[in-house]
Structures are given as C-alpha cells and as structure tokens.
Amino acid sequence: MSAPGRVYLVGAGPGDIDLLTGRAYKAVVEAEVILYDRLIPPGLIDHAHPDAELIYVGKEGRGPSMPQAEIDRLLVEHGRAGKRVVRLKGGDPFVFGRGGEEALLLREAGIPFEVVPGITSGIAAPAYAGIPVTHRDRASAVALITGHEDPAKPESAIDWPALAAFPGTLVFYMGIGQLPRIAERLIAAGRDADEPAAVIERGTLPDQRTVVATLSTIAERAAAEGFRPPSITLVGSVAALREEGVRWFEERPLAGRSVAVTRARAQASGLATRLRALGAVALETPAIKIVPVDVGVALDPSGYDLVCLTSPNGVRLLFERLAAGGRDARALAGATVAAIGPGTARALREHGVVADVVPERFVAESLVEALAGVPVRRALVARARVARDVLPDALRARGAEVDVVELYETVAEQLDAGERAAAGAADYVTFTSSSTVRFFLDALGGADAISPRTRLVSIGPVTSATLREHGLEPHVEASEHDVDGVVAALLADAAS
Template identity: 45%
Template sequence: MGTGKVYLVGAGPGDIGLITVKGLEAIKQAEVILYDRLANPKLLEFVPADCELIYCGKLPERHILRQENINDLLVKKAQEGKMVVRLKGGDPGVFGRVGEEAEALAKHQIPFEIVPGITSGIAAPLYAGIPVTHREHAESFAVITAHDKSEDGKPVLNWDSLARGIDTIAFYMGVRNLPFICENLIAYGKPSNTPVILIQWGTFGRQKTLQGTLADISDKVKEAKFSNPAIILVGPVISLREKMKWFENKPLYGRQIILARTSESPSDLAKELAAQGADVIEFPKWKRITLPVNPEILAKIDSYDQILFTSPESVDEFFNILYENQFDIRRIRAELFGVSNKSLKALRERGFIPLPADEMSVMGKRLVVCDTQWEKDENADVWLTSEKVLDSQFFPIFRRIFDDAVINTVVFPNSASVEPFMRGLRECGIHLMENVQIVSMGKKTMNAVMKQGLPVSEMPKQATKEALVELLASKPIGIM
C-alpha cells in the first residue's frame, strides 16, 4: 500500500458558489475529509458516497479536535494510502494554521497540495457592499487576528502602524476584544468617528451587519448581543455601503429555508431560492444501496409495451444494468414514461422522447422501474433497481447546521417529500416544526402535510419555482 496525498483546501467564506474549481474537484475525489465548523457543511454534499467525514470544528475554549490531533490524523490517513482533504473555512493561509499542518506532512514525507480559498475579510465586506480598497477612500488594507495565544487573548499588535498607516482593517473573530481594539486604535491616532461595521455569517443568507464608529460600536454590539463568527471592518471606505450594497437587496434575503428532499442530487428549486438570497438546506440526505439484478425481468425487457421510470436515478440504473449485461437497447419497443420532470429530463438526455406518467394507457404490458418501494399495480411488473435510505452519517452534520441557523421557512416540493422529511427529523432527533412558515407546492402536497398533523400557511399560485419566489418575497418573514 502506497502513501496517499493530502489537499489542504480553502472552502471560502460560506456561499458554496465561492469555492474554487480546484477545491471542489478535490472534494469530489476525497476518501477522507476533515472539515471545520466554518466550512459550509453543504460542500459535503459533493463527496463520494463512501467518503469518511471527520469533524474538526472549534469554538472558543472548546475544541473538538486539537491542532496536534488534526495533524496526526492527516498523517495517519495519508499513510493508509487515502486521498485526504482538509477542508478549512475561508483561505487556509489566512489564520487557518495551514503552516502547521503542512509542516507535519512534510516531516513525514507525505505529498500535499495547498488550494487557496476566498478569505472572509474580503468576501464578507463585498457581500455587504464594501470594497476593502478604493482609489478615493482606501489605498491600503490589512487583515488582523483579533485574538492571540496570550492568557487574556488580547492581540499584541503594532497599533501605531495600524492606526496611522492602514486605511482599511479587517479583524477576524474579534467580537469579544472589540472594546480593546477600539480603545487602542483611538489611542494611537485613529479618529473616534472612523466608521466600523461588523458582518456576521458573511456571504450566507443569514448574514447580519451592525454599523457604528470606533466611539460607539462596542456599546451597540453589547446591546444587540452580536456574536462571532464575524468580521470587524474599520475604515472610511465603509461609507460606500449605502450606494453599493446588493446582497441584502435580494428578494429572499433573510429567509432560512429547509427544502424537503426526495432526491440525492441538489434540486433546481434549491438553486433558485439560493440565487434569490435565501439560505437553503436540503433535508434529509439520501444514499442508495444497489440491489441484485432481477434476471426474470431482464430476460423479457423487450416484451413490454410501456416502461415507467419513477426517478432520474432509476433511469440511470436501468440503462447501466442493460449495458453491463450487453443488452442492445434498440430491442426495446416500449414507450417510455416519467413520473417527474427530472425523470423525463433524464430520458431526454439519453435521446428518447418520453411522456408524462398520466398519459400512460391502461392497455398493454407495463413495467415500473423504481428505486424505492412502489405501490403494487396488478397490471404492471415492478423492477426495484436500488433501495434509497437515509444517510445516517449526515445526521450530526445536520444537527450542527440547524444549531447555527434560525430556520423560518419549510418548503415541501411534492407530496412524496413529506413523510420522509418527518421521518428524517425524528431519526436525527431534530425538533424545528414550531414557529416556522410551511409552504406546500400544490393541493396534493398540502393534503400530505395536513395528514402529518402540520399546519399549512399558504401555497403558491402555481407549483413553479417562480411562483414560490413570488410568494415568499411578498410575505414578511413570520407572516404568511
């Protein structure tokens, strides 16, 4: 067994669209991932099904894994021949302790690569409408750690250079030391009316800001009970914010949505909601277990008049089985049908012209190809290609996601999503269906929701993503 390789990857500041192409490719190939609290857990959706996930998250004064243990784990997993990804929030070289991890790997002669990421000190201000440099306002920029290894955690800095020589300063994770920071900047010459802004959970839909000056921001933070994770930005360039803010103007900014999921892959609906400014968590996470090929059905595939596919995954599995068994698909004479738009799309991508399920005839010999248990049909054979089950490895990940988020909206896209969603919550040990707005995409879905004993506030005029966005944008959070 040869030595593996380690990729030290910057996950970016939160918005998963900000990860680099190279970083995402490393995640998709990983056999082991060690990930931090501030690396968006939604990036783990892209990992292979058999990837081992190890949480290394840290909170002040409470470490899940200490740095030396993380170093040892990276070495150990690589020595087992694994392809290992160390996934770190922001950029690994900006207060990410990548130097210590790289040194440990080099000491044991383990190959590694460092993949840069977008650091939050630049990204969070931009999502708040503030460039850290500007020809008229700021020609210099500094990133500063707002705590150090000393007993009281107060950083020892060259305050004179910061106060007099730097136009824009980004302090990382410094809410607790904010009074100390403001006092020193003023004492060393920074005007007390210098603008300051705190940006919490920057680039997430839950992003919040609090603005003031060096003179009053500490009192404002105390009154608002503002907390980390947050970037503290100091400098006159903050004055551009009212002209340039864009993220907070999105129609669904502030919405923290759970979208009930029945598929393994990310949905177009989730992408659209996120594009409109919402935080979107697709729940639960599924994995599939391949089942043995049904030889009796395989032997008579060319005898069916109609074949119905219940999911895009069942389409892929069906044709993969035919290919592996050297079956010429030109022998299929059946009309092909799909239960969902995704199923129809998967068939079209293979060169077929399928029809919706409701256009099936009652006449003829019929086969249903499915990846979950299907209601019995006396007039059809059923071919179960795989079994879809809840992925329990993601249960603790979802618990951490929900601890950080404040969910205010739950969307059920179809009736089939309701029961598995509620079962997933029970198995995860998560309780969040109180004080949330519930939206059903259609009457059939609404009936399924009510059957579970849940209240339904409203449903969009049509079961489309555009109509859903319009509904959510027209209703203040908390009022449906």
C-alpha cells in the same frame, strides 16, 4: 519503511461551499486522511471518499481544541505512512491559518506537501456584505490583521500607531471578543472615532448578519445585537458603501427565510442549492430514501407499444435495468413513451429519449386523458413499489394488457434531533410527493411538531390531498407540478 505520502494544506474558503475552488474539491474527494477544522463549508466533508479517515481537529473560540502539537503529530504520522493527507482549513491556509508553520514542519520531516489557496473571509465576507475592501476614491490599500494574538506573546506585535495612520481599510480576523479594545486602541492612536466600521457575522453563509456604525460605537452596536464568532471587523470609509447601494446579499428574494427540503438525500441537494442561491437558509432534512428493487435484473421493454414513466427516479432505474441486460435507449424504439411531468421528460432526454406524451397537468389522471387517443394494446408502467393505480387501472379498462414494473421503493430516512427541531421551526417546508409528507410527519412525531407559523409548500394536488389527510392545509401549491414549480410558488408567496 513506506515512502512518504503527500500532505495538502487546503483552504476551504469562507463558508459558502460554492466558493470552494476546484482544486480544493479534488483534494477532498481523493484524500485518504482528512484533518478538518470547524470553520469549513457545511456539507463539504460529505464529499470525502467513504473509506477516508476523517479526523476533526477544529478549534473552538474560548473552548476545547486539539493542541497544534497533536495536529502536527498526526500530519507527520499519516504523511510518513504514505497516505494522501488533506489538512482542511477555513479560508486560506496562509492567512492566519498556521499553514506556514505546518509547511515548515513537513519540510523538516521530509514529507512532500502542496498548498491549495482558498478565498479568505477578510475579502469575501465584506464583499457579501456589500463592502469592497478597496475603492479607487476611498481606499487604495487594505491591511489584514489578527484580532486574536497568541496569548503567550509577552506583548502585542501590533503597531497601533502605524495601523491608526494606515491610509486604507483595516480588516480584523477573529476579533469580535476584543472589539472594544481594538476600537479603543485605534482611537487612542489617532484613528478618527467617526470613521465608518462594520462587523460581519458568519460571512457568505445564508444567515450572515452585518452591522455598520462608527469606530467609536461599533463595539456597543455589535454587542447589543448579539454578534458572535466567526465575525470579521472592518474599519474604513468603504464601510459606508454598503448603505450607499452596494449591498446585495440581503436583497435576494428568499434572504433570511429558512426552507426545509424533504426530498431524498440525492435529490435534496439540487433543490437546496437553488434555494441558497436565492438567499434561503436551506435545511436538508430528507424524510425519504430511494431504494432500488431487483438491482442488476435485466428488463426487456420490447413488445410494448406504450411505456409510461412516472418519475425521474423511475427513468434512472429503468436505464440501469436496461444496462444490466446490455441494452440502451434503442430498446424503447417503436413504443410510445409517456412521462408524467417535465422533470421525468427531462430525465428521459438525458438518456436520448424524447417523450411522446407529457400531459399539461402532472398527475396520473391527466396522463390518462392525454393517452385517450393513443392506441394501446400492451403497456409497461415503470414506477415505485407503492403508488396509485389510476394509470394501470384506466389502461386495463380500455382493454390493454398492462405490466407494472416496480423499480424502487420509498422508505423512511432517519432524522436526528437537530434536523427535526430545525425543520419543525422553519419558515417553509417543501413537499414533493405524498411519501415525503408521510415520512416527514412520522420523523417529527406528528403534525403538532410543526410550528404554526411554518408555511407548507406542496408540489401538486395529490401531495396536497395527503397533507389534508394528516390534518394540514397547504399554504402554497405549485401550479407546475415539478421542482421548478415549487421554487416559483415559494418565490411568489415570499413576495406577497
């Protein structure tokens, strides 16, 4: 029999992936088996090792779920098999997460375990709603209460008179379905019916919603506005602080706006993260995929007096090809290095190369103009397989010998029905290249699949021209033709 493995009872936090702890992330990426719940941050499971066994054990309110006994069996089975197992839970495993029960089970089975705490939603959701659960003048204590007790219990374990008399903030988890009863029991036990109360739905996520009312009216208000699980209910005078100026989450510049990001998956997450930090619901709908060409084939740039790079992808793959031949940035010594745009120049700097020429406008025509005074005898243009020939044609017209090296090709990325529907109905769709336009429209089945109210954001004139070729007029065009320019243009349009 193999030696037992180790089980990690991991709290994934309240929903915003940026609130995940470093220890929790490390456990996820190193796990061999992950048993994960429904309420974990979107996209977190994508960081698991490709060979990890992923087992969904999520529990749906009022819906089907895996019995706890089966979850227990799986934890013991994989732990005894010597695996590194992560039991991944929303929030904190020891705050209404049954982590204590699972820890006792593992101890009894002789399986080593470790607890990785997470930020609990009862604290985080109110904070994102602008409600501190404690305040020196209003609440010196906070009570965390489950609003959904075990139905097998013969009677409630909650002491309603004690809660009604509690001198501080009450935070109920999983209680939206029981909210009328909770309010009724508290008021009947002596809690002030006019005390402020709040319900926070999908706390810390971009589409978080909050409603504030009194204890006697909060259930009616939440029902009228269609609040659903997962929601946190808070009762206490601190709830009034939201309207007194502590609210901040909804005041971010893109709060509540949905933005579809059509970049390649490896690049989309960076832009999506920036948009989420500004309050947007960022929809990662990558229409393209970057596929390297001639992987592992060495590239020798010596002998060229001009080397042109047209994208950050090109820079990354150029250096991979250099490395395949045992070379590094020194192979570019003696050549004039030109980059289209600051993003490409930034990628070069990450490899220790400062671009000699970066045009003011980030299109091939501007690079041709910028190179007008640069002597060119022999040039290397490293780019995508399908690209405009403006630059190599202009250099050849000057009498230069030009070699075009195709480092990668852009191909279609498949989108599922849900991704297509969400992107077509988004408030904004961002396009960072002509290929994102073509492949995105192909994935959606044509321009008619985009809502008339959706605003189209283009990175620059070439991408805008491609949109027009497909019968679409860009509503927003970045003046700086890079991702920073796209974000700036989007912010300006949202504020107008």
